[in-house]
Amino acid sequence: MGDPKFSRRSYDTPSHPWQGERIKAEVVLVKSYGLKNKTEVWKAQSVLRNYRKQARELQALLRGGDAQAKKEADALLNKCGRIGVLPLEGATLNDILTLTEKNILGRRLQTLVFEKGLASTIGQARQMIVHGHIFMNGHKVTVPGYIVTRNEEATIEFNPASPYTDEMHPMRISAEQAAMNQATRAAQVADDNADDGAQEE
Secondary structure, eight states: OOOTTSOOOSSOOOSSSOOHHHHHHHHHHHHHTTOSSHHHHHHHHHHHHHHHHHHHHHHHHHHTTOHHHHHHHHHHHHHHHHTTSSOSSSOOHHHHHTOOHHHHHTTBHHHHHHHTTSSSSHHHHHHHHHTTOEEETTEEOOOTTOBOOHHHHTTOEEOTTSGGGSTTOTTOOOHHHHHHHHHHHHHHHHHHHHHHHHHHO
């Protein structure tokens, strides 16, 4: 099991440190999602890699008619549906194979705080979370990288004790600005997806 004082790394790093295209893509993700460093990109990629591995293994077992594989496939699809990276109904294992790290990064608490209009920038969203200004499910959450489920998403709000609850707070953004943020974010995601599709072709 190993010494509990020396926890193992929960993500994989790139196999080669100097790959220009990969480095450029990581820098874009770090900037776009307001990440602290590339480690958070690697964590998202590791989570996605694990889902894909499970999907491929289950596809092979399902072709052999394994009944247990059917249960595990349903559980995996339900999990992806709960965290919002796939639809709750109608998704297949092939859909998991088409996911990208942007799907995982888009479910981070930091991203959703910005998209809900609680922060004026993606960077401010991170600061709010770390400083304890954000509540979820009635509890303070200070982890920007927390993966938010569909049920939890609607409970994201300001900490009742936070000065941001005052609508006259100078750093509080208006409803119009929040709508603009959401529109800008949606357009950015659409552009990123279009770029990904062009690169695949």
